[in-house]
Every structure is written in C-alpha cells, then in structure tokens.
Amino acid sequence: SAVISQKPSRDICQRGTSLTIQCQVDSQVTMMFWYRQQPGQSLTLIATANQGSEATYESGFVIDKFPISRPNLTFSTLTVSNMSPEDSSIYLCSVGESSYNEQFFGPGTRLTVL
Amino acid sequence: RKEVEQDPGPFNVPEGATVAFNCTYSNSASQSFFWYRQDCRKEPKLLMSVYSSGNEDGRFTAQLNRASQYISLLIRDSKLSDSATYLCVVNLGGGSYIPTFGRGTSLIVHP
Numbered sequence A: 001s002a003v004i005s006q007k008p009s010r011d012i013c014q015r016g017t018s019l020t021i022q023c024q025v026d027s028q029v030t031m032m033f034w035y036r037q038q039p040g041q042s043l044t045l046i047a048t049a050n051q052g053s054e055a056t057y058e059s060g061f062v063i064d065k066f067p068i069s070r071p072n073l074t075f076s077t078l079t080v081s082n083m084s085p086e087d088s089s090i091y092l093c094s095v096g097e098s099s100y101n102e103q104f105f106g107p108g109t110r111l112t113v114l
Numbered sequence B: 001r002k003e004v005e006q007d008p009g010p011f012n013v014p015e016g017a018t019v020a021f022n023c024t025y026s027n028s029a030s031q032s033f034f035w036y037r038q039d040c041r042k043e044p045k046l047l048m049s050v051y052s053s054g055n056e057d058g059r060f061t062a063q064l065n066r067a068s069q070y071i072s073l074l075i076r077d078s079k080l081s082d083s084a085t086y087l088c089v090v091n092l093g094g095g096s097y098i099p100t101f102g103r104g105t106s107l108i109v110h111p
Helices: none
Strands: A004-007 A010-013 A019-025 A031-037 A043-049 A068-072 A075-080 A089-096 A109-113 B004-006 B011-014 B019-025 B032-038 B045-049 B055-057 B060-065 B070-075 B084-091 B105-110
Touching: A004 A089, A019 A031, A019 A089, A031 A075, A043 A068, A043 A075, A043 A089, A075 A089, B004 B084, B011 B019, B019 B084, B019 B105, B032 B060, B032 B070, B045 B055, B045 B060, B070 B084
Parallel strands: A010 A109, B011 B105
Antiparallel strands: A004 A019, A019 A075, A031 A043, A031 A089, A068 A075, A089 A109, B004 B019, B019 B070, B032 B045, B032 B084, B055 B060, B060 B070, B084 B105
16 A cells, blocks of 8 residues: 655644645555545545646535646645635545555644634 | 445444445446455455455455446454454545545454
C-alpha cells in the first residue's frame, strides 16, 4: 500500500483566512481524492484531484471554496478558502488505483476555525 | 433513504463474543464493497474487500447479499483491540467512481 503524508497535521485558523493542505504519496498513483469528516459524521467526498486538469467536484462543493491542485501523480493540495467555523473538520486525502479498488488514506488534517 | 446505512451502535460486547454488523445500500448498480476500520482520531484503514462469494480473513468474515442489497461483517472471538468504528463503503465503479461511506458502526469490546 502507498505511504501518504499530509501537512499540516492540524491547524487553528481565523475566520476569513485560507489554509492549504498538502498531500504527498511515496509512489505514483492514478487517483487522488479529498474528503471531509465532520465530528461524529462519516466521510464526505469533496472532489477527485485530476493530474494536469481541473478537479471533479461533488455536489455541494465548488472550486472557489475548495481549489485543488494536482501537478503530478504523487502530490496534491486542497485549499479551504475564506474559512468559517462550519469548515472546522478533518480533511483527508486518499489514493486508489481504479474505481474498483480500495483506497488508502492519509493521516488527516484537523482544522479548527475560530 | 440514505445511500449507505449502518446502525451506529455502539455495540458493547465482552471479549470472546461474536458480533455482526450489517450495511444496506440503495443503489442496485453498486459494484464494489469494502469494510474499513477507523480508530478514534485516526484515518480509516482498509479491513477487507467484500466479494460476491464472501470472504474470510482470520476472525473476520464479510458477505454480500445482492438480492437484499446489504453487506455484513462478522467478527469472531472479539478482542479488546477490535474496539473501533467500522465503516462500510460502496461505490458504483465502472468508471463512475462515487465512493459512498456509511456513518460507521461503533464497537466496544470490554474485558
């Protein structure tokens, strides 16, 4: 399985600011995803990060709020823009080889917005 | 109706007990099924894939019932270390990758 790291592991941010989360994988992977997990809830897919093109967003998530980059097959960033307390959550990146395969998750970024 | 439903529990069982969880899904076109384990304040980790014929890995057995649209996870001889939240994941596959997570079932194994 791939080894995935995320930075930062946690952060406390002020309302109205933005935070960029990095996800680094130790090998090239086909698919990278960004999830959000709010307290006591399950994981919600934000978007699929596509290498060299715009991310594919799920219903309820937009590029202006969650811009995503994926410059190569081992790295992606998610930015949480103009944050509000409702954005407080754990953000996880994950990787997978195909739509049939299992996913492997990074350790997550715990975000608190004051 | 939610796409993937799980009883949140908690299931509180003694060591050595056998416990089973179910997970129902609404989309009959779903093609891939998994069980993940998530420990408190940690990321989910794959426990096992669920195959049409059912599969077993040590004390864990997963089964798929397509007719009734549910998957199950059976844990035999529960250990204290099995205490965690168990998430089921269902996705459509076939080029339309829509992984949908259940809310998870909490298991507490006590001495």
